[in-house]
Amino acid sequence: MIGPRATFDRELHKLQDEVLVLGSMVQKAVIRSVEALKQRDQEAAREIIQGDQEINAKRFEVEDACLFLVASQQPLAEDLRLIAAVLEITTDLERMGDHAAGIAEVSLMMGDEPLVKPLIDVPRMAQTGVEMLRGSMDAFVRRDAEMALRIANRDDEVDQLYNQVYNELLTVMFSNPRTISGATFLLWVAHNLERIADRATNICERVIFTVTGRMEEINVRQPSGESKTRALG
Amino acid sequence: MDEGKIVVRHLNFFYGAYQALFDISLALKERQITAFIGPSGCGKSTFLRVLNRMNDTIPDTHVEGEVLLDGEDIYAPGVDLIRLRQRVGMVFQRPNPFPQSVYDNVAFGPRVMGLDRRVDMDELVERSLREVALWEELKDDLRRSALTLTGGEQQRLCIARVLAVRPEVILMDEPCSALDPVATMRVEEVMRQLAKEYTILIVTHNMQQAARVSDWTGFFWLGELVEYGTTRELFTNPQRKLTEDYITGRSG
Numbered sequence: 396m397i398g399p400r401a402t403f404d405r406e407l408h409k410l411q412d413e414v415l416v417l418g419s420m421v422q423k424a425v426i427r428s429v430e431a432l433k434q435r436d437q438e439a440a441r442e443i444i445q446g447d448q449e450i451n452a453k454r455f456e457v458e459d460a461c462l463f464l465v466a467s468q469q470p471l472a473e474d475l476r477l478i479a480a481v482l483e484i485t486t487d488l489e490r491m492g493d494h495a496a497g498i499a500e501v502s503l504m505m506g507d508e509p510l511v512k513p514l515i516d517v518p519r520m521a522q523t524g525v526e527m528l529r530g531s532m533d534a535f536v537r538r539d540a541e542m543a544l545r546i547a548n549r550d551d552e553v554d555q556l557y558n559q560v561y562n563e564l565l566t567v568m569f570s571n572p573r574t575i576s577g578a579t580f581l582l583w584v585a586h587n588l589e590r591i592a593d594r595a596t597n598i599c600e601r602v603i604f605t606v607t608g609r610m611e612e613i614n615v616r617q618p619s620g621e622s623k624t625r626a627l628g
Numbered sequence: 629m630d631e632g633k634i635v636v637r638h639l640n641f642f643y644g645a646y647q648a649l650f651d652i653s654l655a656l657k658e659r660q661i662t663a664f665i666g667p668s669g670c671g672k673s674t675f676l677r678v679l680n681r682m683n684d685t686i687p688d689t690h691v692e693g694e695v696l697l698d699g700e701d702i703y704a705p706g707v708d709l710i711r712l713r714q715r716v717g718m719v720f721q722r723p724n725p726f727p728q729s730v731y732d733n734v735a736f737g738p739r740v741m742g743l744d745r746r747v748d749m750d751e752l753v754e755r756s757l758r759e760v761a762l763w764e765e766l767k768d769d770l771r772r773s774a775l776t777l778t779g780g781e782q783q784r785l786c787i788a789r790v791l792a793v794r795p796e797v798i799l800m801d802e803p804c805s806a807l808d809p810v811a812t813m814r815v816e817e818v819m820r821q822l823a824k825e826y827t828i829l830i831v832t833h834n835m836q837q838a839a840r841v842s843d844w845t846g847f848f849w850l851g852e853l854v855e856y857g858t859t860r861e862l863f864t865n866p867q868r869k870l871t872e873d874y875i876t877g878r879s880g
Contacts, residue, residue, distance in 0.1 A: 399813035402820050403840075466863045467839040 450492035527595035553592035639693035663838035666848035717790035723782035725774035780811025
């Protein structure tokens with residue numbers, strides 16, 4: 396027997412699949428951007444920047460599908476929250492793609508300049524960020540608010556790594572002013588990765604909203620005068 | 629413009645001296661759902677009834693222009709009206725099953741057409757009831773009176789009755805206006821399934837229904853077809869101000 400809203404359910408499913416496709420495009424871009432930096436592969440960096448256009452196009456496609464579902468299906472309750480969440484989630488994913496492109500841009504700017512320090516924590520930040528992204532997509536598909544909260548809380552790990560990278564790079568700059576330019580490049584990379592984790596946290600917030608209807612910010616920071624992540628926006 | 633199961637060209641329609649439709653031209657796509665929306669008295673139901681010459685039963689009406697079904701003018705002299713209405717079936721606003729069994733309701737059309745000697749009627753009844761998602765519920769109870777069904781089931785039975793004569797086009801005039809929301813959604817799902825095989829036209833007061841169920845939408849206003857396009861375009865980015873005002877509830 397056909398369910399009374401089988402067509403709508405199918406469309407929602409399709410929308411969810413499209414979000415996953417976008418998520419995996421972004422995930423790939425993030426991984427490749429850090430890999431290109433490590434390998435000093437400028438060709439790969441160029442490809443990532445060009446590939447960002449596909450991510451942007453996909454985002455518009457998903458957004459368009461959301462608008463049409465709202466216009467045509469009059470979604471209510473969880474269906475409505477899901478579509479509203481998808482609109483936000485795709486914005487976050489698209490911005491994560493921009494951050495990956497930003498990292499690739501840094502690779503290009505660095506040219507052949509040798510790295511001022513071996514990359515240890517930066518790949519860790521990327522790894523955790525990607526795990527958060529993947530986890531947020533899983534929580535989204537499973538409509539699992541607890542899982543979303545757990546993943547969002549990993550943002551602290553990334554923030555800690557960021558602080559570590561920041562302090563190390565300052566030390567490098569102090570000890571040898573000729574590294575300032577190269578160290579600043581790496582700082583930008585770390586900043587992009589830190590923002591990627593923040594965006595994954597936003598996605599988790601939207602998953603929680605979809606499931607529970609509660610709009611809450613996770614990891615609210617108190618003013619401390621010490622938050623570099625907030626200072627850079 | 630000329631591609632379509634039904635192509636209408638410069639259609640004018642009159643009730644006596646009163647002109648109800650003005651210069652309507654459009655092509656209705658095969659195996660798609662086209663919805664017509666517009667305020668009461670805008671001509672949308674009149675237009676629907678033009679398509680299987682249902683208005684012929686109203687005295688002192690006349691038609692100008694062309695209505696082509698698979699390229700042939702249905703208003704040409706000598707057109708067989710029984711055959712036309714078999715090819716272009718109609719479902720009405722209120723479910724109107726005959727006071728007979730479920731089986732006899734579905735078998736009615738084929739019997740009248742003398743098909744019962746040529747087809748396996750049991751098979752035809754089963755197929756038609758399956759198409760409207762009633763078979764599983766009613767297969768052990770086909771002798772039950774159709775009048776004991778719920779409103780939604782009755783309406784789906786009426787659709788099955790139309791399907792039993794193997795039409796090509798199905799006209800639906802406000803088919804859900806007497807149904808509750810869940811029964812409405814079921815009819816809409818049935819319509820989506822049927823659109824794989826049939827060309828469906830629906831007139832509805834319910835704009836949301838048009839948006840949900842159709843592939844194409846036409847907006848009628850004072851007897852004119854103001855805008856006609858894909859449902860996606862018409863409901864998210866209408867080209868005419870009048871359409872925008874109507875669908876956003878600012879006029880009409």
